[in-house]
């Protein structure tokens with residue numbers, strides 16, 4: 001079969017790593033799994049053995065048809081659809097995916113809006129570093145703020161490129177994400193993404209910009225709360241609180 005690099009098709013082939021991924025995932029017998037990227041079904045088969053039900057999505061219709069023929073588990077639904085389709089509303093406990101790099105940001109943003117118990121995701125190391133970037137760092141971006149605010153993030157396992165065929169050029173890391181707030185709305189996400197276009201500006205500059213351009217009244221804004229800091233130096237919680245203030249006029253004190 002011809003490799004479709006546009007869909008990030010690097011398939012896991014190392015059975016020792018596959019076993020480790022399944023073990024460290026700590027999935028329960030009553031978990032419903034939402035898998036994006038069935039591929040050739042190597043992880044899907046293992047997931048069916050240890051969970052209650054698996055909904056597995058695959059965009060590539062050739063791979064989908066091949067799995068439809070070969071995987072006959074009673075607790076499996078295969079779907080030839082985009083797993084991040086906005087109109088799908090299938091409830092699930094565990095999100096599971098070995099993701100192509102180009103889709104990682106989209107996937108994490110999608111997950112920020114969903115209610116679930118945990119996510120087990122295989123990602124390229126550079127993207128994981130971006131997710132975990134700290135205030136002030138070069139890679140501290142909207143996606144770092146959204147993911148650190150919404151999830152606790154733990155690195156579980158290093159996965160070398162030799163575990164895949166074809167081998168990607170970069171290392172991968174298996175991470176676990178566990179929600180620690182309620183899902184974020186699309187508006188909150190968009191507001192934070194917009195605010196981060198001012199990442200190197202000071203808080204007072206941003207307040208004045210919103211005052212002038214959106215005709216907002218920020219009388220009584222307590223600059224001492226943040227000092228004359230640049231936005232990029234604020235913690236994820238403070239950036240979300242600041243964004244809520246700019247857009248709604250109130251501080252969200254609850255996590």
Ligand SMILES: C[S@@+](CC[C@H](N)C(=O)[O-])C[C@H]1O[C@@H](n2cnc3c(N)ncnc32)[C@H](O)[C@@H]1O
Nearest residue numbers: 007010011012037038039057058059082083098
């Ligand atoms: C890195 S491969 C992993 C395949 C398999 N899970 C494995 O570990 O060997 C990613 C798979 O996701 C599929 N894919 C990419 N984006 C997708 C999307 N939005 N929805 C469903 N499948 C997708 C690709 O066609 C590819 O088969």
